[in-house]
Amino acid sequence: MSHAGGQAAPAMPGRAVMLRTIGEPAGLAVLLAAVLALPFFAGAYGSRVGGTILMYIALAQSWNLIGGYVGLMSLAHSAFFGLGAMGATILLLNGAPVLLAAAGGILLASVLALLIGAPTLRLQGHYFVIATLIVSEALLNGARNLNILGFHGAISQNIGAFTGLQDLSAVEYNRLFYYIMAGLAGLAMLLVTLVERSRWGLALKAIRDAEGAASAIGIPVAGVKLAIFVLSAAIAAAVGITSSIWLGTFDTTSAFDLAVTFQVIVMVFLGGRGTVWGPVIGVFLVFTLNEFIGVEFAEISTIISGVIVVAIVLLQPDGLIEVMRRGPAALSPRVVIGNFRRYKVD
Amino acid sequence: MAAELEVRNLTKRFGGLVAVNDVTASISRGEIVGLIGPNGAGKTTFVNLLTGTLKCSGGEIVYRDRRITELEPHQRCRLGLARTFQVPQPFIGLTVEENVMASALFGSGGARRSMPQARARAREVLEWVGLGAAAANPARTLTTAGLKRLELARCLASDPSLVFLDEPLSGLNQAEVKESLSLIRSIRDRGMTIIFIEHIMQAVMAISDRVIVLANGTKLAEGTPQEIVRNADVQKAYLGDVGGAVERYARLRKGREAAGGR
Known part of the structure; x- marks a missing residue:
């Protein structure tokens, strides 16, 4: 590996690599089994x-x-x-x-x-x-x-x-x-x-x-x-x-119904567009929000979910998958403010 | 020497404006050709016609005995034409290495390469242009000089035989200009033909085998750097008749804006 690859290595410690190589197929297998078993x-x-x-x-x-x-x-x-x-x-x-x-x-x-x-x-x-x-x-x-x-x-x-x-x-x-x-x-x-x-x-x-x-x-x-x-x-x-x-x-x-299009776009943006798992996260997030807010705050549910959607798009423009990838670092004030500033028109 | 590129009566009109007017030129294999001219002379438009970014209104382009006038930019790239852009156009969502890999995968050498081979090729080219250490960084973190090098690396990774460089030195400091010049020479040393647009005259004079001067869309002069600096028409185009030039420039700008801001 050339020194360029060596530079990338510290960002991904050996333990994480091991977790990825073993954890990923195992996690996928469990997920698949759960999806297939659910109807029973x-x-x-x-x-x-x-x-x-x-x-x-x-x-x-x-x-x-x-x-x-x-x-x-x-x-x-x-x-x-x-x-x-x-x-x-x-x-x-x-x-x-x-x-x-x-x-x-x-x-x-x-x-x-x-x-x-x-x-x-x-x-x-x-x-x-x-x-x-x-x-x-x-x-x-x-x-x-x-x-x-x-x-x-x-x-x-x-x-x-x-x-x-x-x-x-x-x-x-x-x-x-x-x-x-x-x-x-x-x-x-x-x-x-x-x-x-x-x-x-x-x-x-x-x-x-x-x-x-x-x-x-x-x-x-x-x-x-x-x-x-x-x-x-x-x-x-x-x-x-x-x-x-x-x-x-x-x-x-x-x-x-155009609403389907918009709902799908919101899901993809919330989770993380242009990624494999982002849209899945987005779908679950929207379903969870709808279940929780729709039941607890029925009258103002669209206002609340609207605010949440705007907040996530402004503060985590790459989607919630960034939070999963980078952990708490993605939520630090410096990163979040930096994200927000990306919208500045110059 | 065999002709690498033959341009015959090339013309481009934007509405009423003739940006490139009946230009004929021949480029030999292995040459470094400097393309100069006052602002608005049609240099970038000329290169855009040759690479297929713009479709010509008239004339003919022949690359290695093959007519390419009607081909799309990606088809010309696959035949061996590659370019850099005056304003760098990095793929900002990708890493430096991925930017170059994309070119190694889809350029003229792309069909033969697997992903690992393209990665190796990208590494090699990045080392060549001096960006090896930045390979894993996001392209959006590069400085102006870095972006210029990335443009060059991405262009070279497509395995071209004919390379168009649109102002590769603009925005660079003295030291960077010097490095880039030796880089451009090393491109030629690997057997590629180079056509480059540049405003820094010392640089043009230093590395060009031949210079083509465009003014108001027409070919004003052509010759060795020494011949060009002594050419009275060229001196006039750059220095003389200042009032007329300003007026022409204003007209040109207006015409271009009308044609869609190109």
């Missing part, structure tokens, strides 16, 4: 809550790919969630088997992501954000007015009767969807981990930090951005399809 201890309600948390982990990670790693604040995430669900609904209503309907929904969302991404990803900064906002509003309104193949966007569509899953008991039914959501969350986590460890992680972060320089060192910027945008949309669509089938109804307004 928690019953139907536990599976519902657990499945919803896993659903948000999948959504947060898929947004993290485009928003965290490439730094593109896409507001179209809920639109792809909705498009996937809508595509699957139309196919289900016309007698397609569940898996085919799901594949069709993912295909629809991916193709639209390709068509939307090609022009909008050329836009810089705020223009891209506004464009994705307009796109998601337009898609919502388009879907609401859509009347084809027995699908009516203006009313809730019952799809529970078309999935062939109505004979399952409540426990079995919720357990099934819990595992599907766990699979999607695992897939999203795996993708983010692979990206993080490969050359593509460097490429995405390079594009995020300096697009011109990234392209000058040989990174095909436009192609990479489009690929990640479509991949991110495809996962959002798969989650949307699972969610609406689980619910048994498709409702355009709630499937295309």
Whole structure:
């Protein structure tokens, strides 16, 4: 190892390295076992809550790919969630088997992501954000007015009767969807981990930090951005399809609800964007806050959670994962004030 | 000597402004070519056209007998063209080493490298430019001189054969200028061709084999450093006709702002 590596070593003592090499796989195995075992201890309600948390982990990670790693604040995430669900609904209503309907929904969302991404990803900064906002509003309104193949966007569509899953008991039914959501969350986590460890992680972060320089060192910027945008949309669509089938109804307004996008963005920012575990921490934080504040301080819950979100974003802009990584040092007044000063406009 | 780069009638218009006007030039393999000219002469625009950052309005660029006029910047990089930026553009979220690794992975030598190989290549290049000790530091902690070196390291790690340096010495002190000059010579000694924009005339005269002078977007003169300092047109472009130059500059600025602040 050259002296550069030697310099890095004091920041990470030998004990910590050992803990990482032994602790990491062991910790992951325990976590995985806990996730897989949960439905057998928690019953139907536990599976519902657990499945919803896993659903948000999948959504947060898929947004993290485009928003965290490439730094593109896409507001179209809920639109792809909705498009996937809508595509699957139309196919289900016309007698397609569940898996085919799901594949069709993912295909629809991916193709639209390709068509939307090609022009909008050329836009810089705020223009891209506004464009994705307009796109998601337009898609919502388009879907609401859509009347084809027995699908009516203006009313809730019952799809529970078309999935062939109505004979399952409540426990079995919720357990099934819990595992599907766990699979999607695992897939999203795996993708983010692979990206993080490969050359593509460097490429995405390079594009995020300096697009011109990234392209000058040989990174095909436009192609990479489009690929990640479509991949991110495809996962959002798969989650949307699972969610609406689980619910048994498709409702355009709630499937295309922008609030989902914002909630996911808040989760990713709170936990730590552009990291593997940050979004997971963010999801748990938001769920915990909602449970606690929503119950204890119901009337002013949004005010309180708003203040907490603003405080964390201002004082820990890299997310709570920084606190986990660096321990109490990340909470020292010097660091926190330094973080706050990063927002100073000069 | 074989031609590394042939530029034929290259033109770039921003709306009504012609920033680069019908420039023809030939660069030989292994040369160091200084690109000089008054402010607003079109030097950076010229380099941006050659590297693909900007698309040209007319003309042709041929690199090693291959027409590259229509290629994207990343495609040109993979063929062996690399550049630095006048204002350093580090990937601030990455470490110094990761900045250079990205280039070693995606540049013209990138396809052959695994992650560990790219890391080794990054280390090697960082040692070369004198940033070895800072490899593990976040790029955002570098000083101006450090950022200039990082620009150079990132450019070199892509294994280029033709290197564009946009004002590699600006913002450096005397000692740093001297070090950078010997660094630029060492780039050539490794067989690369160099085109560099610079305002520090002593530096240009010291290391250029040939100098190309741009003024108002056109090629004003071309020759050895000795020929250029004696050239009457060049002297006039830099010193004479001051009133006209100011007026032209103001026009140029206005045109550029209208074209999107480039």
